[in-house]
Amino acid sequence: MEHARPERCSILLSEPGNPPRVRRHARIWGQGTIMTSLNNGSAPELASQGELAVTGTPRPARADIVGIAAWLVVGTVIIGLLYYGQDVLIPLAIAFLISFALGPLVRVLVRRGIPQVGAVSVVMLTVIALLLGLGLLIASQVSVLSAELPAYQSTIRAKIASLGDQMEGPGVLDGVFQTVATVQDQLTTALQGAPSGAADPLAVQVVGDGPSPFSTAVAWLTPALAPLATLGIVVVFVFLVLLDRGDLRDRLIRLLGGNLHRSTDALEEAGKRISKYLVMQLVVNVTYGIPMALGLWAIGVPGWILWGTLAAIMRFIPYVGPMLSAIFPLALAFAVDPGWQMVLMALALILFLELVSNNIVEPMLYGTSTGLSALSLIAAATFWTALWGPMGLILSTPLTVCLLVMGRNLPQLAFFDTLLGSTPALDLPTRIYQRLIANDPDEAYDIVSDAVRDIGLPAFYNETGLEVLRQASDDYHAQARVEHRLRVADGMDRLLDDLREDHPAPLAAPAAPRVACIGGKWQVDAISAEMLVHVLALDGIPAIQRPTGAVTARYVERLDLNGIDTVCIAYFSRDPDMAVRGFVRRLRRRWPDIRIVLALWSAPGEQAGPDRAEALGVDRIVISLSEAAQHLTLIDTETLQAAAPVAALPADGHAPEGTLNETARLEALARSAVLDGHAREDLDELAKRAADVFDVGLAVISVLDADAEYIVGQSMDLPGDRTDDPAALTWLPRLDGLGHHIVASEETLVVPDNNRDARFADHPTLRRWQSRFVVATPLRTTEGHVLGMLCLSDRAPRQIEDTELDLLDRIAAEAVAVMTKQEPVPAEPRKSAPAAPRSVLGQRIPD
Structure with a gap:
């Protein structure tokens, strides 16, 4: 009996009591596969009957x-x-x-x-x-000029004759040219084989009747009709x-397919960018053409209206248009003026207008961002010109912008963003890390300096510096060679030395350091501890770095922690628990009262809670430099409210007059009469809309009175005390809420994770709301008074973008309008710091 050949079978081999760990494939029987699982973890071997490979190992992908x-x-x-x-x-x-x-x-x-x-x-x-x-x-201008041109013939002949006289006389290369001409004549005579005195044959020319009038008319009309037909x-x-713009947009969205949101965003962005580009280009060209015409009129060049108009039109052609438009007025100035004064003045005018337009007008109208890189602009101009000729050159920039926008919004076309966009292909940490690997710390420092100038040194350390070290830690065993590790370590040392020199700590009375930062094991750990020391010094906290070493009894005995209250131990390892327990045990044995903070730079927030800190024997686990600096700054503060920027309250709980313009603010709140509950339904509706739009569990609209914070709008019921009025407003003591933070700072508060923020980790209201993520924006009146806040809260950590904060400000403005019965005042959009330097060459594109 013939059995069917199995296509794939699995054989699991393991030791008793141990689950299989490594699965291997042995290819036999043509297309069949035997899967064997061995738990010895050894390298795959080749079976005698087929190929053996580890599952998950990438094979040459023919599909790619x-x-x-x-x-x-x-x-x-x-x-x-x-x-x-x-x-x-x-x-x-x-x-x-x-x-x-x-x-x-x-x-x-x-x-x-x-x-x-x-x-x-x-x-x-x-x-x-x-x-x-x-x-x-x-x-009309062309007809006038054509009638005047014959009058300039004598001037042109005189100038040409003058130039010819100046060019006469022996030159440097006259002997060379004469020799070449003589040799050429002799070669021509030799090749023809004819005597020098031979007579040339007579030429015979056949003269016909010539073209008919109809064919002549067609030859003249055809070139003129083609542009008219195209027009x-x-x-x-x-x-x-x-x-029918709407129907066309719907059809394009249907053709693009995929995500409806992405397709809609792509079309909207393309329309806005191209529309703004064309309008701004028209404005730039007009502001160039009018001064050009007026300047030529002042100089005395005929046809100044024509040349100004031509200059404005020709600037629509990138690169070559301005040069072509400058030829005609210069040539006419050459023909009109017997001297050279008019030509030089016209040339100076053109150069001056080009400099002003390129360096002042265009940056002011377009902004500093090009959107497209200079290389992509030149390549696009070459490509479209080769395809469609001069018209392709004119259309190259708008068409390339369309491709760029599609690449930014559609995943299947993302390669256009990489090829054409001006944003760097590598993110900021990877660029710095690559420069260090390439042994180019000077260029790395230039990149770092630009980033520090945009976001500040502490934010750079926290967002970029740690990521550079994290990449170095991940590559330590996987890809990095010994030379690469040394380059990264030396380059980071140079970078930190330069940054400490450029950003010294503020001068203050010398104080003994009370915080010691220690790298856990590797050099990258020590560098992160050095960053933390610098950040603490900028905050005015005296700190010192202790050397990294093997955690042994002898190392701990030699460790100098005299006068140190807090030790921060930094690790990039994702599983340093065994080493941490040994280190902490030896530290506790010698310094029982010392406070220990563990920095796990590569640990996710869920693995850095109080339970793990207690299991490891440390007081707290931090996962970022900002969290570590914040915790170490507030570690000796009795209450978190004492460190918050709030107005000092007297014993009776009322805010003093004049503090943060508190009196005027309370008067504005009283005029709104929002506490009587007249706007409760509308504000509840706005809160529900905010919660739905931002997909959060809770949205709250509250106002701050003299001694309490009243919730005047909410997306769901909240626990708390209620007033006796029919509106039944929920209230809480002034210092127990978040409103006093917003009123005091008058700025938006964003807390991505409460557990990682020392100011709000134990906040009573946030604990009651079971909140992990909080964002609150001020409710600002037209007079500038902050009545309270619009707050979003969620039970999971998350991030929020500046564009989303702009939308939150819009809802907050609507809430203020409901309270005060006035028109909403839109807040100014937030401007994010540029992620990386952008190109400023080539044709400018508006943001």
């Missing part, structure tokens, strides 16, 4: 090669379609770009009550009228796109 080949084929087909379909695609591209620029005008008219068809017709007729007027102006197609396309 096929995928790359498929992408190359698709790219080739797309480029071919772009090239052979340019007669249709160029008008379409021009029409879409013009519709991006005219779209905002159409929307403004529609909001004023004009129907869509009427708004589009008005905008199109206005643009066509302006273009016709501009064309008539240019035509007509563009006008029709622009009208249709503006008329």
Whole structure:
């Protein structure tokens, strides 16, 4: 009986009582596979009947090669379609770009009550009228100049003759040129084989009847009709796109597919960026053309209106447009003025306007970010010019912006963002780490200096410095060679020395250090301890670093901790429990009263709680430099409220007059009469909306009175005391809530994880709410008084972006409008610090 051949079977081999750990594959029977599991952990061996490999080891991926080949084929087909379909695609591209620029005008008219068809017709007729007027102006100027040009012939001949006289006379290379000419004549005579005096044959020319008038007319009209036909197609396309913009957007979203949110964001961002680019480009060109025309008029160059208009139009062509527009006025100045004064003045005017436009006007209108790298701009200009000629050069920047936006929003096109974007391909920590590996600490320091200038030294240490060391720790055994480890250690030492020199601790009375920072095991641990010492010194806390060494009894005996109250031990290892227990046991044995803080830089927050700290015998576990510095700063404070920036309260609990303008603030709160509960339903609705939009468990709107904090809007019921009025407002003592922090600082408070923030780890209200994440923004009136806060809370740690904080400020402004019955005042958008230097070369693109 013939048995069917199994495709895959598994054999699990293990020692008794031990689960299998390493699974191996032995390929036999052609396509069949035997899976054996051995728990010895040894390297795979080759079986005699087939190939043996460890599961999970990457094999040569033929699918990747096929995928790359498929992408190359698709790219080739797309480029071919772009090239052979340019007669249709160029008008379409021009029409879409013009519709991006005219779209905002159409929307403004529609909001004023004009129907869509009427708004589009008005905008199109206005643009066509302006273009016709501009064309008539240019035509009149050209006709005037053509009539005046013959009068300048004598001046041109005199200047050319003068230049010829100056160029006459023996030159340096005249002998060389004469020798070359003589040799060339002799070679020509030898090759022809004819005597020098031979007569040339007579040329016979056949003269026909010549072309007919009809063919002459067709030859003249054909070049003129092609641009007119293209212009007509563009006008029709622009009208249709503006008329049915919504349906076209829906079809594009359907074609893009995938995530509806990403597709919508991509189209909105592309439309905004291109629309702003075209409008700003028009403004820049007009602000260049008007001074150009006025300057040429002052100099005396004829046709100054024509040259100013031409300069404004030609600047739409990147790179070569300004140079081409400068040729005509310079040539005319050469022809008009018998001397050279007019030419030099015109040249000086052009250079001055270029410098002002490129260095003042464009940065002011576009901003400092280009969006596209300089190399990608040049490459895109070359690519589109090769495909579509001069029109491709004009369209290269907007089309490349579209590709960049698609790459930023659509995962399947993310390679466009990498190829075209001005943001670095590597994040900031990886760039610094790579420079250190490449033994280039000077360039690493330049990158670090820019980052420190943007976010500050403590934030750089906390967000970037630790990540650099974390990457070095991860690569220590996996990829790094001995030379790489040495380069990273030496480079980090140089960086820290330079940063300490550039950012010294504030001068103060010398005090004995009370905090000692010790690296747990590796050099990276010691470097992190050195960073922590610098951060504490900037906060005015005297700290000292102790050398790292093997945790032995002899090392502890030689450790100098005299006068030290707190020891911070730093580890990058993800599982240092055994070493920590031994270290802590020896420290406790010699210094029983010392406070020990354990810094686990690579541990997640869930593994750094009080339970693990108690199991390891330490007082607290921190996972970031900011948390360590904050805890060590407040470690001797009796209450966290004493360290918070709140207004001092007297014994009766009322805020003193004049403190933080408290009196005016309380008067504004009284005028709103929000405590009578008249806005409770509306504020509850706003709180529920905020909780739903931000996907948090709780949203609270509260106001701060003289002695209590009242919750006037909430997304769910909260425990606490209630007033006797019908509105039944929940209230809590002033110092037990979060409102006094917001009122005192008048700034947004963001706490990604309460357990990791020493100020709020034991906050009574947050414990009652079972909160881990908190963000609170001020409720600010039109007069600038902060009545209270809009607070979001969740039971899981999370991060929040600046764009989300802007939306939270918008909801807070609506809440203030409900309280005060006034129009909401939108807050200014937050400006994030740039993540890395951006290119400022090439064609500028607005943010």
